Amino acid sequence: MPIPAPNLYPPFNIVRLSHVELVVTDLAKSRAFYVDTLGLQVTDETADTIWLRAMEERGHHCIVLKKGDTASARDLSFKVFDDDCLDRAEKFFSDKGLPVDWVERPYQSRTFRTRDPHGIPLEFYARMDRLPPIHQKYELYRGVKPLRIDHFNCFSPNVDESVAFYNELGFRVTEYTEDEDSGHLWAAWCHRKGGVHDMAFTNGTGPRLHHTAFWVPTPLNIIDLLDLMATTGWVSNIERGPGRHGISNAFFLYIRDPDGHRIEIYCSDYQTVDPDLEPIKWDLKDPQRQTLWGAPAPKSWFEEGSVFEGAEVRPSLLKAQPIVAP
Known part of the structure; x- marks a missing residue:
C-alpha cells in the first residue's frame, strides 16, 4: 500500500x-x-x-x-x-x-x-512555562548528557491506518519499511519538527509505547553511559546496542527503566525540513534496515512495550517478521 x-x-x-x-x-x-x-x-x-x-x-x-x-x-x-x-x-x-x-x-x-x-x-x-536556559551550565551535565526529547515509537496493530491518520495531522513520512509480499507497511517514521521523526509506528500488538528517545551530543556519550550503567548496578537494564540503524542513520542504545519502560539514547540522524523531501523505502528483509552494523535486535525488542492506560490492546494484522537475534 x-x-x-x-x-x-x-x-x-x-x-x-x-x-x-x-x-x-x-x-x-x-x-x-x-x-x-x-x-x-x-x-x-x-x-x-x-x-x-x-x-x-x-x-x-x-x-x-x-x-x-x-x-x-x-x-x-x-x-x-x-x-x-x-x-x-x-x-x-x-x-x-x-x-x-x-x-x-x-x-x-x-x-x-x-x-x-x-x-x-x-x-x-x-x-508551557519557560525556564531559564541551562545548556551552558556545564557543571549540571551528568550521565549521558541528554539534550532534548526526540521522538516516540509506538506498536501499531495496523501501521497503514496509523500513518494515514497522522498524515491528516501533517506528519510527513521520512522513511518506511514495506512488506513486499503483502504490500503493507511494517513500520514508518513521521516528523513535524524537521528531524527523521517525532512519531514512529512499528508493526505489533498494540497500541503500546515501544520507546521514548532522547538526543545526546555524540556517540561517546552513549559509551560513557554504558560504562556508568555497568558499574552502578544497571547493567541488566541494557537491552540493545550500541549500534547504528540503517533507518535514520542514528547511533543508538536501548535501555529499560526499573519498570521496563524502554528508552532510546540517540544521535546522528539528519535534517528533513524540505516539504518535497522524498521518503526512503526499505524492504523488511534487508538486514541493514534496523541494524546497519551491530547485533540484531533481541526478541524482547519486538514483543515488549508499555501498555497505554485505558487502551484496548489488539494483535497486529500483518504477520511478517524481520530478523530477530537468537
Missing part, C-alpha cells in the same frame, strides 16, 4: 512532540535511573510526581514520572503553534468522533486529551 502524499496544510499546526507521562511503581528508584544515571534535570517534585527536562530544553518538562501501582504509559503530548490551533485541533478530533476532554495540567496552558483511532492517548497544548 503506498504511503499517502504529504499533507502540507493540515487543519492545525503541530510544532513538535513535547513530553510523556509514565506511571512508575517506585519513584525513588525511577529517580535514580532518570536523574542520577541518565542526567535529566528535576524541575519540580512532589510525593508522587517528578517533572524532568533535558539540557537544551526551555519548557518546564519533557517527561513526567507519576507514582502508581501498575506501570503504564499515559499521554503522549504535542505542542501546537497557538491557541487558535488548539481550538482547531479540538474541532478536528470532535468531528472524527474522538473524545476531547479539557484537563488541568501543571505548568501548561489550556490542554486537552484525546485518543487516536487505535486508542493511543494524546495531549495537546499551546504554551
Whole structure:
C-alpha cells in the first residue's frame, strides 16, 4: 500500500512532540535511573510526581514520572503553534468522533486529551512555562548528557491506518519499511519538527509505547553511559546496542527503566525540513534496515512495550517478521 502524499496544510499546526507521562511503581528508584544515571534535570517534585527536562530544553518538562501501582504509559503530548490551533485541533478530533476532554495540567496552558483511532492517548497544548536556559551550565551535565526529547515509537496493530491518520495531522513520512509480499507497511517514521521523526509506528500488538528517545551530543556519550550503567548496578537494564540503524542513520542504545519502560539514547540522524523531501523505502528483509552494523535486535525488542492506560490492546494484522537475534 503506498504511503499517502504529504499533507502540507493540515487543519492545525503541530510544532513538535513535547513530553510523556509514565506511571512508575517506585519513584525513588525511577529517580535514580532518570536523574542520577541518565542526567535529566528535576524541575519540580512532589510525593508522587517528578517533572524532568533535558539540557537544551526551555519548557518546564519533557517527561513526567507519576507514582502508581501498575506501570503504564499515559499521554503522549504535542505542542501546537497557538491557541487558535488548539481550538482547531479540538474541532478536528470532535468531528472524527474522538473524545476531547479539557484537563488541568501543571505548568501548561489550556490542554486537552484525546485518543487516536487505535486508542493511543494524546495531549495537546499551546504554551508551557519557560525556564531559564541551562545548556551552558556545564557543571549540571551528568550521565549521558541528554539534550532534548526526540521522538516516540509506538506498536501499531495496523501501521497503514496509523500513518494515514497522522498524515491528516501533517506528519510527513521520512522513511518506511514495506512488506513486499503483502504490500503493507511494517513500520514508518513521521516528523513535524524537521528531524527523521517525532512519531514512529512499528508493526505489533498494540497500541503500546515501544520507546521514548532522547538526543545526546555524540556517540561517546552513549559509551560513557554504558560504562556508568555497568558499574552502578544497571547493567541488566541494557537491552540493545550500541549500534547504528540503517533507518535514520542514528547511533543508538536501548535501555529499560526499573519498570521496563524502554528508552532510546540517540544521535546522528539528519535534517528533513524540505516539504518535497522524498521518503526512503526499505524492504523488511534487508538486514541493514534496523541494524546497519551491530547485533540484531533481541526478541524482547519486538514483543515488549508499555501498555497505554485505558487502551484496548489488539494483535497486529500483518504477520511478517524481520530478523530477530537468537
